[in-house]
Structures are given as C-alpha cells and as structure tokens.
Amino acid sequence: MIPDFSGQALNNYLAEHAAIILMTLDVDGRIQQANRFTHNLVGKDVTGRLLSEVIVDFTGSFDLQNALQQEDEQHLFNVNSHSGLPQTFYFRFMEQNGKILAVGELNHLETEELRRNLVQLNNEFSNLNRELQKKNIELTKLNELKNHFLGMAAHDLRNPLGAIRNLSEFLLEEARDSLSDEYIQFLELIHTSSNFMLSLLDQLLDIARIEAGKLELDFQSTDLISLIKSVVDINKILAEKKKIQIRLEHFETIPYVELDSMKIEQVMHNLLSNAIKFSPEGNLIKVHVFLSGEHVTVAVTDKGPGIPEEDIQKLYQPFTKTSVKTPEGEKSTGLGLAIVHKIILGHMGKIWVESKVDQGTTFFFSLPVKAESKA
Amino acid sequence: MEIVRTMEFDTDLVQGYYLFKIRPVTTMITSEIYNNYLQNLLKGNRQECTKIVKDLLDRDVSIYDLYLDLFQTSLYEVGYLWETNRISVATEHMATTITESVLSLAYPRIFAAQHVGRKAVVSCLVNEYHQIGGKMVADIFELNGWDGYFLGANTPVEDLLDIVRDKQPEIVALSMSVYFNMDYLHNVLQRLESELPGQQVIVGGQAFRWGGSDIQDKYSRVQYISSIKELEKMLQQYE
Numbered sequence: 235m236i237p238d239f240s241g242q243a244l245n246n247y248l249a250e251h252a253a254i255i256l257m258t259l260d261v262d263g264r265i266q267q268a269n270r271f272t273h274n275l276v277g278k279d280v281t282g283r284l285l286s287e288v289i290v291d292f293t294g295s296f297d298l299q300n301a302l303q304q305e306d307e308q309h310l311f312n313v314n315s316h317s318g319l320p321q322t323f324y325f326r327f328m329e330q331n332g333k334i335l336a337v338g339e340l341n342h343l344e345t346e347e348l349r350r351n352l353v354q355l356n357n358e359f360s361n362l363n364r365e366l367q368k369k370n371i372e373l374t375k376l377n378e379l380k381n382h383f384l385g386m387a388a389h390d391l392r393n394p395l396g397a398i399r400n401l402s403e404f405l406l407e408e409a410r411d412s413l414s415d416e417y418i419q420f421l422e423l424i425h426t427s428s429n430f431m432l433s434l435l436d437q438l439l440d441i442a443r444i445e446a447g448k449l450e451l452d453f454q455s456t457d458l459i460s461l462i463k464s465v466v467d468i469n470k471i472l473a474e475k476k477k478i479q480i481r482l483e484h485f486e487t488i489p490y491v492e493l494d495s496m497k498i499e500q501v502m503h504n505l506l507s508n509a510i511k512f513s514p515e516g517n518l519i520k521v522h523v524f525l526s527g528e529h530v531t532v533a534v535t536d537k538g539p540g541i542p543e544e545d546i547q548k549l550y551q552p553f554t555k556t557s558v559k560t561p562e563g564e565k566s567t568g569l570g571l572a573i574v575h576k577i578i579l580g581h582m583g584k585i586w587v588e589s590k591v592d593q594g595t596t597f598f599f600s601l602p603v604k605a606e607s608k609a
Numbered sequence: 610m611e612i613v614r615t616m617e618f619d620t621d622l623v624q625g626y627y628l629f630k631i632r633p634v635t636t637m638i639t640s641e642i643y644n645n646y647l648q649n650l651l652k653g654n655r656q657e658c659t660k661i662v663k664d665l666l667d668r669d670v671s672i673y674d675l676y677l678d679l680f681q682t683s684l685y686e687v688g689y690l691w692e693t694n695r696i697s698v699a700t701e702h703m704a705t706t707i708t709e710s711v712l713s714l715a716y717p718r719i720f721a722a723q724h725v726g727r728k729a730v731v732s733c734l735v736n737e738y739h740q741i742g743g744k745m746v747a748d749i750f751e752l753n754g755w756d757g758y759f760l761g762a763n764t765p766v767e768d769l770l771d772i773v774r775d776k777q778p779e780i781v782a783l784s785m786s787v788y789f790n791m792d793y794l795h796n797v798l799q800r801l802e803s804e805l806p807g808q809q810v811i812v813g814g815q816a817f818r819w820g821g822s823d824i825q826d827k828y829s830r831v832q833y834i835s836s837i838k839e840l841e842k843m844l845q846q847y848e
Contacts, residue, residue, distance in 0.1 A: 350738070353702060354763065357740050360709040361761045364744070367713060368751075371720040 255313065255323055255338030259285055263298050266333070277316035285336065289313055290320060301327040302334065313338065377445065385442035388435040395435065399428035437569035440500075441552055444576045451494040451580050458491045458498070458530060458601075459484055459523060465502040466521060469510060477516045480506070484523035489603050491530055497577045498601075504570040505534040505597050511560045512538030512595070529583075531600040540591040549587065550575035574599075637670050638678045647683050651696065653703045655710060662711045672715055672752055676745055677837055680708055684741065688815065705741055712744065725754035727847060728778035732760040732769050734785055734793045742814050743784030749837055750782075753844045766797050773805060779847070781810045782834075788819040798828050811843070 249256050256269040263285040289311040305328045312320035323338030402425040466482050473480050509519045513536045522533040545556035552572040578585045578599050589595040649657040691701040731747040733740050740762035750757030801808050813834040822833045834840050
C-alpha cells in the first residue's frame, strides 16, 4: 500500500516502519503496544512484558517516574533482541494523553564506527593468522633441516666412534699387562667417553627419526611381563655395580598387549637406567606392573634425589637436563625421556611422573591393552 | 537467499568493466562446485565453503585455479551483486570474511614453495578497507617462491615507506579497490619516487576498472598489472 504522505498518515507510516523503537507503557512499566520494528527486534511476545524484562539496566537505578520528569534526558539501554545479541538504543520517555511513550533510537554514527572497527579487527586477525601460518611452516622446514642434519651427523660419526670404542676395549683386554697404570687410565677414559658418545649418537638418531615422522611401530601381541623381566635382568648387572637391587612385582595375570617390543624394551631400559643412575648406592628400585581398566600400567620407582616441581614440565623436552645431579656424577644425554615420551605417545599411551625431593621418583606409563596406534 | 543468475558476464560484452567470466575454466572447479560455493558464500555458510575448499585441496587442485576460478570469480560476482543492489553490504562483508578464512586453508601449500630469495611488499592504501585482493597478490608472490610481506588494509604512507626501507624488496605492490582513492595512490607513488628512487612498483586492483591504467606513463618505475595471470607472467621474467 502506498502511504498518504501527509499529516497523520505519514506519522503512522513512520511509526510503524522506521528503524526506531516505539512502545507505549502503563504506569507500572508494562508494554501495551509496540511498533513493527520493536516486534521484529524483540519478538512477537513483546507486548504484555515489563520494560525491565526487555532492556538491560546494568546499574539497576533506572526509575520510570524520574525519567518522565526529564523528557529531554537520554537513557542508554541494551535491548534483548530475539536473536540473542543485545543492541544498544538511546531511550527517551514521555507522557502523552495518559500513556507513557518510550522511544528508542539507534546511533547510526556509532554503529557505522563499530562496523568499521570490526572490519579492521577482522582484517588484522586474518593477517596475523597468515603470518602465523607462514612462520609455522618456516619452523617446520627448519626443524626438518635440523633433523636431517642431526641424522646425517650422527650416522657419519657413528662408525669412527665405534672403532675408537672397540679398539680401546680390545687394548684394555689384550694389552693391559704391558701398559702402565696411567696408560690404562687413559684407555679407560677413552672407552667410557666413546661409549657415552655412541649412546648419545644413537639417541640423536632416534630423535631425528621420530621428529621426522619416521617412528615406525611394529605392533605384535606381546607378553609384557616376559619383556619387562628380560630388561630387568639386563639392568640388574648394571645395578649390581652400585649394589642396587631391582624388584619386579606384577599382577598375576596381565593380558597380552599390542605393542612394538623393541621400542617398549627401549622405554624400560631408559627408565631403569635412569633409576639406577639417580639411586644412591645400596638402594632398591621397584618395578610394578598392574592393570587399570583397559590399560596396563608400569611403574618404576627409585629412592633417588627426586625431581623439583619446576623441572617436571621440561622432562620430556629433548636436550633438556634437570637441576638434579646423579649421586656419582654419571652422565646423561637429555634425550632418553624425550624418546620414551614419543614412543609411549606412538602407542597411544600415557606417561607421567610422581616425585618428591629427597624421597624418590616414580615414572608411570600406561598402554592400551588393545592398541589403536596412530603410527 | 538464492541468487538466480540471469546473464553471463563477459569481458568483451561489457567493455572490460568486468574482468571475469562467470564460467569456471578448470575441470576440477566445475560450474556445479562454483555455484554451490557461491550460494553458500552468500548465505554466510562458512562451514560449507570450508568443506568445498578442503575437498578441492585434498584433490590437489591447482592453487591458481582455486584463486582465480573460485575465490576471485566469486568475489567479483559478490561485488557485482552488491553494486547492483541485489545484496547488502553486510552480505558482501560476510562473503569477504569467509573468503579470507578459507584462503588460509591453502597456506600450507602456498608457503611451502621453495624460496628464491626475492622479496615483495604488498599493501593497500590509506582508506582502503578491501584487503583481500592485495592479500591474494602477496600469496601469488609466495607461491612463486618470493617473500610476500602483506601490510594489510588502510596502511599509512609513512608505515609503508618504513617497511620498504627496512625490507628493501625488489617489488612494491599497491592494491586499490576504490577509484576515489586515486589521489592517495599518486601521493604514495610520488613519495616512493622521491624518497626511494629506483624502487620498482606495480599497481592493480578493481579500482582500475574505472580508469587510471595509464598510470605507468606518469612514473618511470611503475607498472600497471591488470590480473593475476599478468602478475605471474611478470614474475617469470625474474626467474
């Protein structure tokens, strides 16, 4: 219908169609009538509701009777729209013909400014996201380069170092009688140092392979107890040098577990050799295997110096060493636990630690009895 | 909202006003995929647009096809619908925002390109809030192994000059979508010419539909680039 653009007809048309809230209220503030814009904004059920239900008066100090005394004063209110997103209107209240009229206007300049700021913020956010993704890809490339370099260096160093280790061992065995004590000491130092460097290189190769996404797991249904027993037996020889005992306790029945036996042996070996390293002479190390729901859990407990709270977070980061010192100055590469962590995650398992300074540490890892590995 | 297309736009038919044809030219981005994407873009359905783009990327779509035949064509069409009052500015902004979001899905491939050691600084001018064209240009630089530094919308000339001094790029690319900003562009070009003589500059963007492509006759080191394909050709000269 084309409105008659004169007098009352025009007023009626504008009241109905303009983007402005127009409501009549009774003395209690209950909405009696509302224009089409208000219906669209707030909802069809706007009439009959109290004004206080439609607007948000954060201060709680709004008083309708006071507002009617000051018709020129604007009141800033958020209106609860039916879309759930509040909109801000500047309200005036006036009394006419025994009815209270509430008029709410938008501030278009403010809305436009808000829209402009939103566009700008979105642009900035999207540009930051672009930069972030770019940096992320650059870092990934650098990490690949580092792993490649590590792998190459470790591989090329391994053979000559192996020769140094083996030949020093040979000399210690075969030529001990013909050498002075000083020379034997030198040879022992060469042997110990080359041994340490070889184990460091092996771990570097492991880390490089794992970080390059080449952790290949060969899952087989495995008797975990037998596996752990064999690793414990090997480590008992090392432990005996420090008069340390290793005791294995386990549930009578532990089901076969889907795992990569070589890798879990590596995990157990790392945890046990750490426990031996950090235990004072003559102590006891306990290995406990038990079932917890659908998981089998292994705990390795030592009576070592314990790990301070602040060091626990960085335990699994490669090349990170804690502030804890081994009682007899044994060396650590800072890679063992990082490898352990990656292997356990590759099995979709969990690893955690409980430790108290001066009382000891327990490392736990749990594996799902039925593997759902991502490897 | 269903936009029913009543005509096909063709560069020749509309005197170069529209630099596009709403006819995807690749086999992978079929008319069906394009139309589905456009309708979802206009409805503000980000999830569905994301799904379509992810699917194309999974099928190893060419980044050029994605940029030209999906993103650029749809944005031009959205722009046309806005200019002819068939969609609101809110819908146009929503479509742009969604496009910015789905652009990022291609970044792992774009930024993976082998770097060639060349740099470009890409920027929009002061008062230019339409940044997506500039961003796509920066991405094309990246795709060609350049470092494409993108400064974003509404960049003050002083900031632009500072970054150009700092990065010392081979190319400065200026994107302009609003013709009324032509004076700003001249101002920036004059500043670049006087303060950084010898700096190679390229200009482009939707603003040039209305004229001004002869800008390169007025400055010795400025070149007007009309399309992403032309940019690609220009970059090949650096190889």
